[in-house]
Amino acid sequence: MAFEFTDSNFEETALEGVVLIDFWATWCGPCRAIAPTIEELAADYKGRALVGKLDVDNNPEVAMKYGIRSIPTFLILENGKVIHQHVGLTTKQVLANKLEAALATM
Numbered sequence: 001m002a003f004e005f006t007d008s009n010f011e012e013t014a015l016e017g018v019v020l021i022d023f024w025a026t027w028c029g030p031c032r033a034i035a036p037t038i039e040e041l042a043a044d045y046k047g048r049a050l051v052g053k054l055d056v057d058n059n060p061e062v063a064m065k066y067g068i069r070s071i072p073t074f075l076i077l078e079n080g081k082v083i084h085q086h087v088g089l090t091t092k093q094v095l096a097n098k099l100e101a102a103l104a105t106m
Contacts, residue, residue, distance in 0.1 A: 001039065001042060001043075002022070002038050002039050002041075002042040002051055002052045002053050003042065003050055003051065003052030003053070004052060004053060004054075004055075005021060005052045005053065005054040005059070005062065006054070006058070006059050006062075007059040007060070007061040007062055010054075010059075010061075010062045013050065013052075014050070014052075014077060014080070015077070015079065015080035016079060016080070017049065017050060017078075017079065017106070018048070018049040018050070018076065018077070018078055018099065018102045018103050018106060019049065019050045019051075019052075019075075019076070019077040019078075020038075020041065020045075020049060020050070020051045020052070020074065020075070020076050020095065020098075020099060021052060021053070021054055021074065021075045021076075021077070022034070022038045022051075022052070022053040022054070022072055022073075022074055023053075023054050023056050023063055023066075023068045023071050023072060023073040023074070023075070024053055024054070024055060024056065024071055024072050025055060025056050025057045025071055026055070026057070027057075028071050028072065030071075030072055030088070030089045031071055031072045033089065034072055034089055034090075035053075037091075037092045037095070038051060038052075038053060040092060041092065041095060041096065041099070044096070045099060048103060049099050049102070049103060051099075056068060056071060066082070070087050070088070072087075072088065072089065073085065073086070073087045074086045074087075074090065074095060076095075076098050076099065076102050078102050078105065078106070083102055084098045084101075084102070086098075
């Protein structure tokens with residue numbers, strides 16, 4: 001199951017290791033369309049990378065900090081540093097490839 005990032009838990013959970021964050025909202029059709037893919041990635045990378053979602057409506061601080069203006073937006077962080085950003089729908093393979101590349105450098 002994908003981790004649920006929030007404004008209150010972000011600093012303690014997202015700034016170490018390799019992390020994929022899906023910035024989304026309940027009203028966003030493309031966000032709902034890719035939700036099963038994020039769940040699959042969370043299962044596929046369990047123990048290797050933290051994969052989760054952040055609802056931008058309920059957690060505006062983190063979204064503002066990273067300049068999220070369109071959703072879905074996907075960030076991959078490596079020890080707190082953004083190493084990849086993708087805006088809009090994408091495929092599981094694209095995100096998996098980016099996660100693999102990030103994990104290879106750890």
